[in-house]
Amino acid sequence: MTERIICAGFGGQGIVTLGKILAHTGMLEKRNVTYIPKYGAEMRGGTAHCMVIISDNLISSPLVSVPDSAIVMNLPSLLKFEESLKAKGDLFLNSSLIKKETERKDIRVIKIPATEIATKLGNKQVANMVMLGAYFKQKRMFFEENIFIALEEVLNKPELLSINKQAVKEGMKEVSEKYISDL
Amino acid sequence: MNNKNSRRILVSGNEAVGEAAIQAGCTFYAGYPITPQNELTAYMSRRMSETGGTFIQAESELAAINMVFGASAAGARAMTSSSSPGISLKQEGISYLVGCKLPAVIVNMMRAGPGLGNITPAQGDYFQATRGGGHGDYRTIVLAPSSVQEAFELQILAFDLADKYRNPVILLGDGTLGQMMEPLTLHPTPYTLHATQKPWAVTGCKEREPNVIRSLFLKEGVLEEHNKKLQKKFAEIEKKEIRYEEKNTEDAEVILVAYGTVSRICQAVMEKARRKGAKVGLIRPITLWPFPYGMINKLADLKKKFLVIEMNYGQMLEDVKLAAEGKSKVKFYGRGGGGIPQEEEIMTELLHFSLS
Known part of the structure; x- marks a missing residue:
């Protein structure tokens, strides 16, 4: 098994945290992982993305040019990465901010109103965790226990742990209610 | 970072290199911030205070390499780190380190040039690293890791080789390696601490002859003899230290x-x-x-x-x-x-x- 993921959004949406938790969960599952942020002079409002690979094999190139899955949090990210997604790949869209439909017909689209769900929980900053929950539920590759351990170990703000966990759970619920379907 | 052996932790290349330095007994770090190696400087600022070493954010790259020179002359395992434009600024100091036969570890997480270029990854400093970089015809050992785990291991080796040959060693990575996170297994420290046996160091000469650290040899023929010794050392390194x-x-x-x-x-x-x-x-x-x-x-x-x-x-x-x-x-x-x-x-x- 090798899963190549691109996470993308604007600076401040927690893309880096999202990627780190993904990689950390993979590591807890005793798999090989790599995580590369698109580092730069990025700031709140700029674009941000990161590449994560989770694999049972040794990972040669840590770069992701054709992702198996993409988690996109805003429109510019969709425009940038929808082309590159692998055929039959999974596209996770934050439908609160992305109203455009994808041009691709050969992929599975999982629309999650992440920003709305996060706002209802009381902090729109946790939209990334809603997307993460949706991803985990859809992929069914990880033990739920490890996901929450990773969350705890990566987030270093204990006072925000509870709302982040809740956001992941909401994301999971969103998928189990609506989206699980095969191409 | 936690010191428990055999546990896997998810860290960036920069952090792994920093922890390796601590594990290798490095007690002195001086550096000046530059992307994409800032996490290393930040890591050292925290870990040096935890382990009783010295961390200095210098006023410039030039100051940092010369602080390393001083610490090394006094017998400490010392290091600095930077990225391409900053490493250029350190070249005079590296040449002096070689001339004075002083060990030091210099980490270069390369970014794109020429000039200030930008902060994206590159390998444009290969010539600079492998051909000496500064003035005066010399060599530095150059280690090039390709993963976070290997960056950790080679950084420890770098301190050993530096002490063994009394010569600076460059750890040459690129921005991707510095920023990339991978699981790291912390080994029990495999290094040999040459740092305890440095009879040449300037540590105070009460009841012994003074040690002199210098690269200036004005008397006729002395510099040529000195350089022959350096060349002999480089030849020995070429014979013994090739890794691939x-x-x-x-x-x-x-x-x-x-x-x-x-x-x-x-x-x-x-x-x-x-x-x-x-x-x-x-x-x-x-x-x-x-x-x-x-x-x-x-x-x-x-x-x-x-x-x-x-x-x-x-x-x-x-x-x-x-x-x-x-x-x-x-x-x-x-x-x-x-x-x-x-x-x-x-x-x-x-x-x-x-x-x-």
Whole structure:
């Protein structure tokens, strides 16, 4: 098994945290992982993305040019990465901010109103965790226990742990209610 | 970072290099911030205060390398780190370190140039690192890790080699390696602490003859004798310290040659090409100086072709050509200015080269 993921959004949406938790969960599952942020002079409002690979094999190139899955949090990210997604790949869209439909017909689209769900929980900053929950539920590759351990170990703000966990759970619920379907 | 052995932790290359320095007994760090190696400076600021070492954010790169000079002369395991433009500023200090036979570890997480360039990854400092970099005809050992785990291990080795040969060692990574996170297994410390036996260090000369650390030799013939000793040391390093990784070279028709991050992309290309039945191999120099001329020369005798891939416009290429001595074909593909050679691009080059 090798899963190549691109996470993308604007600076401040927690893309880096999202990627780190993904990689950390993979590591807890005793798999090989790599995580590369698109580092730069990025700031709140700029674009941000990161590449994560989770694999049972040794990972040669840590770069992701054709992702198996993409988690996109805003429109510019969709425009940038929808082309590159692998055929039959999974596209996770934050439908609160992305109203455009994808041009691709050969992929599975999982629309999650992440920003709305996060706002209802009381902090729109946790939209990334809603997307993460949706991803985990859809992929069914990880033990739920490890996901929450990773969350705890990566987030270093204990006072925000509870709302982040809740956001992941909401994301999971969103998928189990609506989206699980095969191409 | 937690010191429990055998536990895997997810860290960036920068942090792994910092922890390795601590594990190797480094007690002095001076540096000046520059992306993409800032996490290393930040890590050292925290860990040095935890372990009782000294951390100094210097006023400039020049000050930092000279602080390292002072700490090393006094017998400490000392290091500095920076990225390309900052490493250029340190060259005078590195030349003095070599001239004075002082050990030091210098980490360069390369970014794209020339000039201030930008903060994206590159391998444009190969010549600077392997040819001495500063004035006066000298060498520094250059180690080129390709993963977070290897960055940790080679950084520990760097301190050992520096002390063993009383010479600066450069750990040469690129921005990708510095920023990339991978699981790291912390070993029980495998280093040997030469730091306790430095009879040459200037530690106060009460009841002994004073030690003198200098690179200035004005008396006729003295400098030439000094340089002969340095050259003898470099020859010994060339004999004993060459390290590389070789994969599938026995039956290969084309051998990819790459180091650092790029070698991993080439590894992926080799695997794909092999699945299609193409006889492709890979050589990954781990020491860029001393360079594995001898083994490449032997493969050139067998008429194997070499395709050199770099994140620059052809630097290690020259070493591969020197090694091949015109006995077999050497071709190059590279990108600079932050461009990273992609698997598909390398595959295309490989295909054309195989048919040529």
